[in-house]
Amino acid sequence: MKTDLAMKELTVSLRALHAVAAEFPALPAPSVHVSPIFPERLELSLHDDLGAFEPWRLAFGIAHEDVRFGTQSDGQTWVLKAHADFAGASVHLIAFGAALNAEGSGDA
Numbered sequence: 117m118k119t120d121l122a123m124k125e126l127t128v129s130l131r132a133l134h135a136v137a138a139e140f141p142a143l144p145a146p147s148v149h150v151s152p153i154f155p156e157r158l159e160l161s162l163h164d165d166l167g168a169f170e171p172w173r174l175a176f177g178i179a180h181e182d183v184r185f186g187t188q189s190d191g192q193t194w195v196l197k198a199h200a201d202f203a204g205a206s207v208h209l210i211a212f213g214a215a216l217n218a219e220g221s222g223d224a
Contacts, residue, residue, distance in 0.1 A: 121152040128156045132205030136160070140175050144168040146209075159208045166213035169196045176200040176207060191215055 129150045136158070146160035146168075162168040173183065177200065184197045196211040 121155055125155050126150055126152065129158045129205045132158045132203040132207060135203035136207070140172075143171050143175060146172070154206075156205050157208060158202075158205045159210065161209075162211040164213060166194060166196060166211050169209065169211035172209050173198060176202060176209065178209070187215065188212075 133148060133150065144162065144165065146162050149159035149161065151157070151159075160172065162172070169183075176198075178198045182198055186195045186197070187193060188195055192215055194213050194215045197209070199206055199208045201207070
């Protein structure tokens, strides 16, 4: 893993970001992360809105069975993760949202 890259070496992920913005302008705006550690990866994260994950999943053609569910913060936060190849980059889609509890879900 090389970490002393020049900006030109992030071209794949930055072009993918441009393609995402051009092809899906109406989708909810995610947080975007590009890193020289993984120069061909584009990470899109959605915070406090698990519902925003679904239109992005559909846009990238990610199958339901390819979505991974997890928790963090002692089960207080639900996490959805998936990835797809798009415009030459590996796009990692992540969503975070508050977990439903027994009282809030009607399972009292």
